[in-house]
Amino acid sequence: MNDLKTKYLSAIAAAADESALEELRVQAVGKKGEVSLKMRELGKMTPEERQVMGPQLNALKDEINSALAAKKVALADAALDIRLKEEWLDVTLPVRPQRQGSIHPVSQVWEECTAIFADMGFAVAEGPQVEQAWYNFDALNIPGHHPARAEMDTFYMHRAEGDDRPPHVLRTHTSPVQIRSMEKHGAPLRIICPGRVYRADYDQTHTPMFHQVEGLAIGKDISMANLKWVLEEFFSAYFGKKVKTRFRASHFPFTEPSAEVDIQCSWENGTVKVGEGDGWLEVLGSGMVHPKVLEAGGIDPKEWQGFAFGMGIDRIAMLKYGIPDLRAFFDSDLRWLRHYGFSALQVPTIRGGV
Numbered sequence: 001m002n003d004l005k006t007k008y009l010s011a012i013a014a015a016a017d018e019s020a021l022e023e024l025r026v027q028a029v030g031k032k033g034e035v036s037l038k039m040r041e042l043g044k045m046t047p048e049e050r051q052v053m054g055p056q057l058n059a060l061k062d063e064i065n066s067a068l069a070a071k072k073v074a075l076a077d078a079a080l081d082i083r084l085k086e087e088w089l090d091v092t093l094p095v096r097p098q099r100q101g102s103i104h105p106v107s108q109v110w111e112e113c114t115a116i117f118a119d120m121g122f123a124v125a126e127g128p129q130v131e132q133a134w135y136n137f138d139a140l141n142i143p144g145h146h147p148a149r150a151e152m153d154t155f156y157m158h159r160a161e162g163d164d165r166p167p168h169v170l171r172t173h174t175s176p177v178q179i180r181s182m183e184k185h186g187a188p189l190r191i192i193c194p195g196r197v198y199r200a201d202y203d204q205t206h207t208p209m210f211h212q213v214e215g216l217a218i219g220k221d222i223s224m225a226n227l228k229w230v231l232e233e234f235f236s237a238y239f240g241k242k243v244k245t246r247f248r249a250s251h252f253p254f255t256e257p258s259a260e261v262d263i264q265c266s267w268e269n270g271t272v273k274v275g276e277g278d279g280w281l282e283v284l285g286s287g288m289v290h291p292k293v294l295e296a297g298g299i300d301p302k303e304w305q306g307f308a309f310g311m312g313i314d315r316i317a318m319l320k321y322g323i324p325d326l327r328a329f330f331d332s333d334l335r336w337l338r339h340y341g342f343s344a345l346q347v348p349t350i351r352g353g354v
């Protein structure tokens with residue numbers, strides 16, 4: 001009995017893992033284990049022998065069982081300790097540096113424009129960048145022979161040989177979206193259309209692709225006065241201060257009368273400041289929508305009238321954020337993007353009308 005006790009207790013103490021422990025359990029107290037077999041022998045003993053051996057065997061069995069249980073807990077604790085050591089993380093370490101992108105000034109200003117005009121009840125409309133010549137020119141009262149077509153340095157799309165249809169163009173302005181919106185929604189109408197436009201032109205203030213935001217408001221009695229208010233409200237919100245505007249008579253085929261709009265600014269040693277001084281800077285074209293344009297859009301000019309305007313997004317981005325060269329907008333130079341870009345969490349800076 002003592003031999004059995006020493007054998008199993010020391011083997012249990014030395015067991016390296018749970019499976020070794022299980023093996024010992026089967027060997028000692030399993031159905032055919034050494035201790036169990038001994039217990040079966042009790043039946044063959046005399047009652048006196050049994051009275052001595054019975055309690056001793058039971059005690060041995062209990063002792064082995066509790067040694068097994070205790071060792072099982074000890075093994076589990078040791079395994080957990082090892083895991084905790086292996087999987088230890090230093091949560092105080094600084095995170096790995098991560099490259100962060102930025103919002104391009106054009107995207108930022110695009111959002112700002114959208115937010116300000118949305119506040120005044122303008123919905124955002126869209127049109128294709130590869131546009132039919134009819135929408136880009138004819139419907140806007142620019143017939144085939146009109147000098148405006150040549151002036152715009154239009155990019156024409158390729159047509160397959162033998163295909164005589166007039167070629168599509170890369171839209172030269174966002175004005176074709178006026179026609180598409182009229183066709184789609186009819187009157188009354190209040191939309192802006194920010195978007196990309198294309199012209200074959202390249203210098204410090206011109207790039208072959210740039211951005212415009214078109215505006216169009218059509219109603220029963222919309223006038224130039226409404227146009228002036230909307231634009232002054234826009235510029236004041238956009239620049240965050242009262243900005244005077246100056247309307248100069250001009251000519252566009254799609255408006256009558258037409259006006260170019262300047263904003264008040266000062267020029268000091270090469271830098272422009274908007275909303276002060278006695279200088280003027282041209283920022284957009286505008287006017288009352290020409291009856292022929294309304295007609296092309298399927299709207300009865302005897303019943304409806306309205307204003308339209310078209311403004312350069314890149315231009316007003318340069319003005320607000322002091323960016324000198326337009327070409328750099330589209331160079332994708334990371335240093336430029338980091339310098340002039342905006343954090344994704346930076347909410348467009350717009351203030352209510354001043």
Ligand code: DAH
Nearest residue numbers: 173255285286287308309310
């Ligand atoms: N589409 C003109 C351009 O790109 C700008 C313009 C002028 C738009 C007058 C208008 C407008 O809507 O009424 O030069």
